[in-house]
Amino acid sequence: xxxxxxxxxxxxxxxxxxxxxxxxxxxxxxxxxxxxxxxxxxxxxxxxxxxxxxxxxxxxxxxxxxxxxxxxxxxxxxxxxxxxxxxxxxxxxxxxxxxxxxxxxxxxxxxxxxxxxxxxxxxxxxxxxxxxxxxxxxxxxxxxxxxxxxxxxxxxxxxxxxxxxxxxxxxxxxxxxxxxxxxxxxxxxxxxxxxxxxxxxxxxxxxxxxxxxxxxxxxxxxxxxxxxxxxxxxxxxxxxxxxxxxxxxxxxxxxxxxxxxxxxxxxxxxxxxxxxxxxxxxxxxxxxxxxxxxxxxxxxxxxxxxxxxxxxxxxxxxxxxxxxxxxxxxxxxxxxxxxxxxxxxxxxxxxxxxxxxxxxxxxxxxxxxxxxxxxxxxxxxxxxxxxxxxxxxxxxxxxxxxxxxxxxxxxxxxxxxxxxxxxxxxxxxxxxxxxxxxxxxxxxxxxxxxxxxxxxxxxxxxxxxxxxxxxxxxxxxxxxxxxxxxxxxxxxxxxxxx
Ligand code: GLN
Numbered sequence: 045x046x047x048x049x050x051x052x053x054x055x056x057x058x059x060x061x062x063x064x065x066x067x068x069x070x071x072x073x074x075x076x077x078x079x080x081x082x083x084x085x086x087x088x089x090x091x092x093x094x095x096x097x098x099x100x101x102x103x104x105x106x107x108x109x110x111x112x113x114x115x116x117x118x119x120x121x122x123x124x125x126x127x128x129x130x131x132x133x134x135x136x137x138x139x140x141x142x143x144x145x146x147x148x149x150x151x152x153x154x155x156x157x158x159x160x161x162x163x164x165x166x167x168x169x170x171x172x173x174x175x176x177x178x179x180x181x182x183x184x185x186x187x188x189x190x191x192x193x194x195x196x197x198x199x200x201x202x203x204x205x206x207x208x209x210x211x212x213x214x215x216x217x218x219x220x221x222x223x224x225x226x227x228x229x230x231x232x233x234x235x236x237x238x239x240x241x242x243x244x245x246x247x248x249x250x251x252x253x254x255x256x257x258x259x260x261x262x263x264x265x266x267x268x269x270x271x272x273x274x275x276x277x278x279x280x281x282x283x284x285x286x287x288x289x290x291x292x293x294x295x296x297x298x299x300x301x302x303x304x305x306x307x308x309x310x311x312x313x314x315x316x317x318x319x320x321x322x323x324x325x326x327x328x329x330x331x332x333x334x335x336x337x338x339x340x341x342x343x344x345x346x347x348x349x350x351x352x353x354x355x356x357x358x359x360x361x362x363x364x365x366x367x368x369x370x371x372x373x374x375x376x377x378x379x380x381x382x383x384x385x386x387x388x389x390x391x392x393x394x395x396x397x398x399x400x401x402x403x404x405x406x407x408x409x410x411x412x413x414x415x416x417x418x419x420x421x422x423x424x425x426x427x428x429x430x431x432x433x434x435x436x437x438x439x440x441x442x443x444x445x446x447x448x449x450x451x452x453x454x455x456x457x458x459x460x461x462x463x464x465x466x467x468x469x470x471x472x473x474x475x476x477x478x479x480x481x482x483x484x485x486x487x488x489x490x491x492x493x494x495x496x497x498x499x500x501x502x503x504x505x506x507x508x509x510x511x512x513x514x515x516x517x518x519x520x521x522x523x524x525x526x527x528x529x530x531x532x533x534x535x536x537x538x539x540x541x542x
Contacts, residue, residue: 061137109142128243133243142386148198175199179233180204201464208231209500223347258431277426292460293327293460295327310522326457328460356379425527460525505521522541
């Protein structure tokens with residue numbers, strides 16, 4: 045039942061909600077009537093939209109799940125929510141998250157952790173855990189999240205919903221509070237893939253206020269490149285729905301020993317289903333995957349440390365009421381009181397890896413690994429990366445410490461299929477005993493696509509009965525990764541698993 049906040053209130057999925065109107069109508073209906081009906085492109089079914097609380101909205105506060113922004117009211121609306129509002133969506137509320145998007149379990153929030161609807165003691169995933177739970181308990185039809193290193197896909201996998209991270213730059217980020225700008229994307233969660241098309245259609249497209257949003261001219265160039273490549277290869281037409289004769293790649297490096305047996309079996313069954321639907325399944329090698337997680341946890345905190353310096357109680361943020369007037373004391377009290385532990389850890393880490401004595405060994409090296417991860421993907425996809433047309437091999441990449449492994453020749457695949465997370469959702473008790481680095485392990489399968497800016501989706505898929513465990517979800521998140529700009533075909537392909 046929509047807007048029955050009873051049981052759902054305990055789950056702590058929302059930080060603020062749109063109040064129900066007095067006339068007894070559902071808020072969405074009243075709201076949509078106030079708009080031009082011709083513009084109501086989003087059908088009644090997907091109208092109710094929950095929005096992660098790091099996306100600015102003019103009607104509800106935007107806290108980023110942080111003490112430092114606990115009362116923050118944005119004076120403007122993000123491009124993405126404005127576009128969806130014009131298309132007929134109604135915001136039902138702002139959802140809880142790990143502070144500034146930093147976390148994998150939605151437990152790092154100033155407003156308290158998000159709770160799983162069916163597995164009380166387990167993680168909902170993060171950082172868009174509030175959005176995933178809001179979809180899972182039907183408090184909305186679709187929800188917006190942000191995905192920097194897996195924050196839409198991981199909570200989708202843990203709560204049994206669909207989570208989609210589009211190609212980087214496709215949905216504008218203007219009004220989305222930055223965590224790591226070179227990785228941040230706006231993602232969409234829903235119970236079914238079919239609800240995502242209309243949302244993506246209305247949210248995407250250039251916004252001059254976001255310098256990383258893909259321009260119309262670039263998009264045109266990509267479209268023409270796709271046409272050429274389709275003629276040459278007889279495959280993947282220009283943004284069409286052609287998903288016949290798909291070739292699916294299985295990355296052999298993802299079959300790690302830490303992989304839960306139930307999840308491995310679900311992965312195998314998903315691949316079998318693709319075969320039954322006429323796809324060819326082949327092994328591919330993404331040798332630099334093993335370095336992706338470390339590179340991510342250098343790059344993301346470095347960008348975060350830089351972004352978060354503006355929260356000093358003067359430019360932004362709830363100012364400490366310390367009576368000491370010295371500015372440096374005010375800064376450190378404000379930041380010390382306002383930020384949670386994980387955010388502080390990342391600021392320290394990022395400030396260190398950007399410092400003059402460490403930058404070459406950490407930040408610069410991580411950027412090189414990022415290029416190698418991107419190249420791994422470009423080598424296995426049949427569609428060329430039309431945003432980064434094949435560069436000359438940069439010999440400086442043959443650094444002693446960065447292994448180059450090109451043993452496996454090119455396998456021209458349309459999509460890569462792997463699990464979203466190596467294990468089922470851990471219990472909150474397990475998490476409380478983990479070191480921060482153990483927690484980062486949950487992102488091992490999601491960060492490669494983030495580093496490469498590629499579209500990826502997590503689909504819930506059943507774990508066979510003999511592998512199910514008590515008080516553990518009977519589904520696993522299966523992830524499909526596509527080449528840059530292949531978002532539409534990715535969604536069509538994902539439907540084959542539903
Ligand atoms: N868990 C990852 C992190 O903490 C991903 C977060 C995200 O995608 N926002 O950085």
